[in-house]
Amino acid sequence: MRRLAFSIIGVIAAAAIAIGINMFADARLANAQLDLTQGHIYTLSSGTKQILAGLKEPVTLRLFYSRQLGSTVPAYGSYADHVREMLRDYAAASNGKVHLEFYDPEPFSDTEDRAMAYGLQGVPLDQGGSQIYFGLAGSNLEDDERTIPFFQAERERFLEYDLTKLVYELSNPKRPVVGVMSSLPLDGDPRTMMMTQGRGPGGQPYASSVLLRQTNTVKTVPTNAQVIDPDIGVLLVAEAQNLSPATLYAIDQFVMRGGKLMAMVDPWSEAMAATPSPDGMPPRDTHSDLKRLFDAWGIEFDPNQVVGDLTGAWRVRTTGNDTEAAVNYVAWFNIRDGINHDDPATADLQQVTVASSGFLSKAPNAAIDFLPLLSSSDRSGSIPLDEVKTPDPAKVLAGFKPQGGPRVIAARVRGVLKSAFSGPPPRQGNETRPAGFPPFRARTDGPANMVVVADSDILADRFWVRVSDFFGQQSATPFSDDGPFVANLIGTLAGSDALIGLRSRGDTNRPFTLVAEMQSDAEARFRQTQQALQQHLDDVEKQLRTLRSGGSGEQEKQDAVITPDQQAAIGAARQDVLQTRQKLRAVQLELNRDISQLENEMRIFTIVLVPALMTVLAIGMGILQRRRRARARR
Incomplete structure (x- = not known):
């Protein structure tokens, strides 16, 4: 009983520590991030930070995003998440000078009217005539406005440049x-x-x-x-x-x-x-x-x-x-x-x-x-x-x-x-220096x-x-x-020197390049075999049709008598057709075998291997802790 009580107390203490760590992280580490993406697409460049730190007047950025767009076209959903995260980074780096507002302009709503008033571009999503929006409107204290009418997916790699340019123009x-x-x-x-x-x-x-x-x-x-x-x-x-x-x-x-x-x-x-x-x-x-x-x-x-x-x-x-x-x-x-x-x-x-x-x-x-x-x-x-x-x-x-x-x-x-x-340079002829010559x-x-x-x-x-x-x-x-x-x-x-220094980054649409390369290699490796088998299949089927008809003419087809040798040839051709079709299916399966193997390996890694490693690590730490306690008792 005593050991059980200690175990329960230990679990409660571990849970309390975990909750405390989460509360501390939420309060103190909310803005901390580790960007391991290629191109560091979630990290603001030094030029952007310089412009944000130099803001003297508040700037309000209003994102109008129709959630229906993300549910219908998932790629835009991930793009919208990227935009929101980057806007929050802008606000965090501006020392309170950038204010954010987020809106979901539903059809025929006051919010949609506001988006239209800012000049944002509405795009029809279906035959019903309703418009969806994915744009940004910014303003300063002097009511100057700048907009991005619609975030085009093709310009995602220039997202930071477009946002920083908008903020810079509002501040200047x-x-x-x-x-x-x-x-x-x-x-x-x-x-x-x-x-x-x-x-x-x-x-x-x-x-x-x-x-x-x-x-x-x-x-x-x-x-x-x-x-x-x-x-x-x-x-x-x-x-x-x-x-x-x-x-x-x-x-x-x-x-x-x-x-x-x-x-x-x-x-x-x-x-x-x-x-x-x-x-x-x-x-x-x-x-x-x-x-x-x-x-x-x-x-x-x-x-x-x-x-x-x-x-x-x-x-x-x-x-x-x-x-x-x-x-x-x-x-x-x-x-x-x-x-x-x-x-x-x-x-x-x-x-x-x-x-x-x-x-x-x-x-x-x-x-x-x-x-x-x-x-x-x-x-x-x-x-x-x-x-x-x-x-x-x-x-x-x-x-x-x-x-x-x-x-x-x-x-x-x-x-x-x-x-x-x-x-x-020396003056030429009657040339005179103008006033204010630097x-x-x-x-x-x-x-x-x-x-x-x-x-x-x-x-x-x-x-x-x-x-x-x-x-x-x-x-x-x-x-x-x-x-x-x-x-x-x-x-x-x-623009400012900081703005000139911005270049294209990456985008959040990260294609599986390894899978694409494997597909390309597999197709190149097996396409020739597939074509040869298909040609052989066509030839055998043509031969089979000729054997069944007993000749090429219509009258010959009706009067034809199939001999035992022809029957044997027909049977062999049928068997050849079956074998060729099986080889074609095997080639098709072989085409995707490496990809399926990679998929299975990734599943094993994420579902089994990672938890197993965590378990081994926890057991190892437990054994190490027990040994330390045993040494302390001695």
Whole structure:
């Protein structure tokens, strides 16, 4: 009895200790977590934590999620759990600045009306017409709002980037100021308008410029500027020709002071070549370069070479010997597989078109990170610049030889940079220093962030939109993603450095890659055997039909007399058919044998082995405890 009482007391004490540990963990360790997932999809990045820690005003995030969606499509249920967990992590890391609200918008309810008022996207789930929701609405104290209309499953790996961007924009609601320095008539060309007398698209603002102004405050920076306006956060230098040392110095010092730069250079600008010069003649030189800056920053660009690519080359019309034909012009091509889908700015782009572009590379021993965004294919090569100035597409194609690839056409550059100057450049002629001329800085205080593109024709309408006139209104229909490419990159640069540093993570949909590999190997191993057996079965069945008919004609089939030898052959054929069918079934079973074996092993591991190990561990600890007690009694 005494031993039984001690046992009961021990069980009660163990239960009390377990309950106490759970209560302590719930109170003290609620936010503790151990993320063992590949890609650490449940761990906030340092950039996100930096933005959350820097919040000065409260931000409210409202998740509208229809539970019916998760019950109907389980994949969205797990995605919703991921979103909720990440939102709770945001709230925990914000020192109370992020407030969370969760809603289930049932059909025709006030909550659904609220979701619609925020502009969230309702999606029909069945024929009944009811809408389901899975979106986020955020607001700040000034009633500025940002939304994610619907969490697309394809963007789950960018979930942290999308959430952090939304929070950052709510904490910094002012529109980013983007400076544009270009020799191209991005905002329209009055001379061309006068020449066309308002007919056709000539002289209209570039569609890419219109798109950029939709989300940013754009300021024009002259190509002879000596100082960049300090209000400008991102500077776009696109096909800026013949820049003076003073203007190069202004760009250099803008970067040294932490400004974000997107530089678009070009060995041959097709857009500039199509823009008439003041004398009405096409320009002879349309190249643009930032050689002095690039050399100091560790970026290589050859303005005398153009990239050609057989993959995605445009079909253009060419004339020769009084005939007209369509040929591949390898200097103009669409990029599809060469888009970096791990970068948030280019993740959703399907196609980017480039024309007479150059290529970039990281200089040897340069202390920068060089991340390609656009690259040519393995069937690319370089073309001398002179061949594209007055091109003969057929001749260019005939002389083109792929030289392997890929060649980088656009890249993100990040790193601590040194100035390309040792001080302000000497004044030229009657040049004067403007008021507020900033003091010289020899290097960046921290890592600089910029994007470099070796093609400025990405901006030109002819390479990404079809412009049509509809009763006097210009309508642009995109066929490529050039405009969004520029706008998205400017958008990421306009965010904080922490936001730029975010990259794609993993997603919660973890496929059984081992099982998939086993299925693929098994299918490759047994498919040939299966096909051979099936062919043999077809031949035997055909032979059996012939034996049963006694011939091939209908009359012969009716009058046929089956001999004993034929009967024996029919019996052997039937047996052969049965054996072949058994072999086919065996092959089919063999196809899944390894997978079934793996499934059984996992069941044994989870159902039997783990509890057995815990039991052995408990017994071992009990034996060890008893020995200690026995030693203590001695």
